Each structure stands twice: as C-alpha cells, then as structure tokens.
Amino acid sequence: MPDVTTTSEGASKVAIVGAGQVGTTLAYALLLSGVASDVVLVNRDREKAEAEAADLNHAGPFTPAGRARAGDYVDIKGAFVTVLTAGASDEDSLPEGDAPNGPLDVGRYNAEIFREIVPRVVSHNPSGIILIATNPVDVLVRLALDISGLPSGRVLGSGTLVDSARLTFFLSERFGVDERSIEALILGEHGPGAVPIWSACRVGAMPMDTFAHANDLPFNGDEFSHLFAQTMTTASEVARVKGTTYYGVATAMLKIIEAIARNANIVLPIVTLPDEDTAAFYESGEVALSLPCVVNRQGVRRILKMPLHDTESALLRASAHNLEKAWQAIS
Missing domain, CATH: 3.40.50.720 (NAD(P)-binding Rossmann-like Domain)
Structure with missing residues (x-):
C-alpha cells in the first residue's frame, strides 16, 4: 500500500x-x-x-x-x-x-x-x-x-462495535464479572435494527446461559430483553442529559485504527459491504452492515461466516431489509 x-x-x-x-x-x-x-x-x-x-x-x-x-x-x-x-x-x-x-x-x-x-x-x-x-x-x-x-x-x-461494548458493560454489571472476561456481540444495523447474537455471548469462556445456570444466577428471556433494551436506549438517555455521546464511539474507533496500524488480524463487528458469497450466507442482500470482520493493515481482510440461530438469522435479514429501505431513501 x-x-x-x-x-x-x-x-x-x-x-x-x-x-x-x-x-x-x-x-x-x-x-x-x-x-x-x-x-x-x-x-x-x-x-x-x-x-x-x-x-x-x-x-x-x-x-x-x-x-x-x-x-x-x-x-x-x-x-x-x-x-x-x-x-x-x-x-x-x-x-x-x-x-x-x-x-x-x-x-x-x-x-x-x-x-x-x-x-x-x-x-x-x-x-x-x-x-x-x-x-x-x-x-x-x-x-x-x-x-x-x-x-x-x-x-x-464503526457500526455495532460500540453497541457490542455497551452490551458487554451491562452484562458485566449484571453478573459482577470484569468486561474483559465477557464476549458480547451485536450485528446488523447500528440503530433500531441491531441484532444481539446471544448464541455467541460468553462469560468466562462459557456460553452465557451455561455460566448463569452453573453459578446459580437466574437469567431468563425477560432479562435478555431488558439488557438489550438498556443497550439500545442508553446512548439517547446519556445524550438527553449531556447533549451527545462521544467517549464510547471514539474509543471504538481507536480500537479499529489500532487493529489496522498494528496489522492485528482481530475480529471486530464493524460495517463493510460483504461480497456476494458472504451476503448469500447471511442473506443480507446488497447492503453494508456490521458483521464479524477480520481487521488488519488492509482494512477488512475478510468477513467471517458465523452460524446463527434461526431467530438471529431472521432478525439479521430484517435488519438488512431496513437498511435497504434507508439506502433507497438517500440514494
């Protein structure tokens, strides 16, 4: 380059x-x-x-x-x-x-x-x-x-990298575990169509529901919904008081730039336009959206194909559909 x-x-x-x-x-x-x-x-x-x-x-x-x-x-x-x-x-x-x-x-x-x-x-x-x-x-x-x-x-x-970080924070608060021991992932639209990938969430290297059950921490579908709702509304709640949010997104951008500068080959949920094969795998059409990307000095070197649960796949397709409508509105 x-x-x-x-x-x-x-x-x-x-x-x-x-x-x-x-x-x-x-x-x-x-x-x-x-x-x-x-x-x-x-x-x-x-x-x-x-x-x-x-x-x-x-x-x-x-x-x-x-x-x-x-x-x-x-x-x-x-x-x-x-x-x-x-x-x-x-x-x-x-x-x-x-x-x-x-x-x-x-x-x-x-x-x-x-x-x-x-x-x-x-x-x-x-x-x-x-x-x-x-x-x-x-x-x-x-x-x-x-x-x-x-x-x-x-x-x-930057896409859903900052959304994923917010979900990680709320999971940390819920379980009393440091954020660095939690993996949380949100894909799709950075906005109302964001999709939490609960099947990929890990706490202490264990699937989240396994961790909760093994450690006698009750966690059910209502709590999934509550934590995700918190994640999606927290930015607007903060902005209502202080005008806007910038620390989280700026630090997420730093993470991306660091991965590029250091040729890190780390996986981050960021926005790019998938190639035809990857778009077919996710059934996302011709939209740019957040997917698990390998990031290095080339930018996005490739997009990983992540098996999703049926509900997650359906929500991701709906997210892509929303983004196509948004694209038509501005193009």
Whole structure:
C-alpha cells in the first residue's frame, strides 16, 4: 500500500474530517495511546481545528511523541486512515442555522456532505483506508464506496462495535464479572435494527446461559430483553442529559485504527459491504452492515461466516431489509 505513513511500531498518520466532539476525542485518544504520531484535523471552521490542535498539543509533554495539526484536504495525503466524523450530529461541521430535523432528514443531509467530502479525500489520498463514524453509518459506508470506487475492505464504519461494548458493560454489571472476561456481540444495523447474537455471548469462556445456570444466577428471556433494551436506549438517555455521546464511539474507533496500524488480524463487528458469497450466507442482500470482520493493515481482510440461530438469522435479514429501505431513501 504506497504513500502511507507508518512506523515500525505501527504508529501512523491519521486524518480526521470533522473537529467536533467525536473527532477531537478520537484525536486525543490516538495521541494518548501512541497509535498515531501525526493527527491532522480537517474542519469546515479552520480556526476551530487550529484551537483543538493547540489544546491537544499542550498535553504533549505527558503523552507519547506525537502532534496534532489543523489542515486541509491536501494534508490528508499519506494518512493510513482517514476518519469521517463530519455530519449533522456534529454541530461544528454545519453552517450556522443549517440543521436537519428527524432521522431521515439527517441521513439525506449527511449523504450530501459525503458527496462533497469523499471525492476530496480520495483525490488526495487514494491509497488510504476510510473509516466512518457519521450516522447513519451503514448507508454512508455504502455511499462512500459508491462514490470512491475503493475496494470494499478499505471503506468501513464503526457500526455495532460500540453497541457490542455497551452490551458487554451491562452484562458485566449484571453478573459482577470484569468486561474483559465477557464476549458480547451485536450485528446488523447500528440503530433500531441491531441484532444481539446471544448464541455467541460468553462469560468466562462459557456460553452465557451455561455460566448463569452453573453459578446459580437466574437469567431468563425477560432479562435478555431488558439488557438489550438498556443497550439500545442508553446512548439517547446519556445524550438527553449531556447533549451527545462521544467517549464510547471514539474509543471504538481507536480500537479499529489500532487493529489496522498494528496489522492485528482481530475480529471486530464493524460495517463493510460483504461480497456476494458472504451476503448469500447471511442473506443480507446488497447492503453494508456490521458483521464479524477480520481487521488488519488492509482494512477488512475478510468477513467471517458465523452460524446463527434461526431467530438471529431472521432478525439479521430484517435488519438488512431496513437498511435497504434507508439506502433507497438517500440514494
């Protein structure tokens, strides 16, 4: 992959389009972790990006070697990953007074933003990977693929990785077990059509129901439903109080970028467009959605075929159907 700035330790140049709360939190995480040594912030309001970069750099004496800087699209050249966070959920990316109303309007609005910025990203950095956080992330990944002409493995979205992390947290709270000893998985749409894959959930390497039964922890279908409902409503409940959420999604993005930079070959539930064979396996059609992806320096190297229970498969097909309708609404 030519013209990509990397080091032997895996640190890389990362560009972030959108210097709002998600973008700047990600920039901070990248510098604090040492995953990126050069972070370029591109924002409609250049002065805002310059101020954010200055604030980030003032933390430099306490972090691994690295710098943030404000830039334009030409400065994206050589970035291993370009992260797109700009959109209607990010007020810093919008002209004053120009805000859409409702989810469908947000989707159309953000699609127009992507039609403007994706060609500029690709023209300056055709060899890089595009990672999308802007919602509706599933349809915007598909749109970015259409616009860019890049291979599907190099255009990806955060998807249900953060949803899976939230479910892991609630399972940890329920069972009193550290999150790192829990595996939880949500696939499909990042939104109302998300599908919990209970058959893949593990606690202490045991299937969840086995763990609960063996340790005298009553756990039934009602609790499954309750935990999943918590998972799907927690972001809006937090946003109602503090305006928006950004720590979880920014850290999920960091996890993806780290997997790319370090050629990790780890499996993450993120958004990509499956090939024909994989789409046939999941019966998902021609939509981009979150599936178990092997992530490395190529982006998504491949999508794993995971046997699902019949109910899970049916819900995933319904999720894909919803995404096809959302795609038709913005395309």
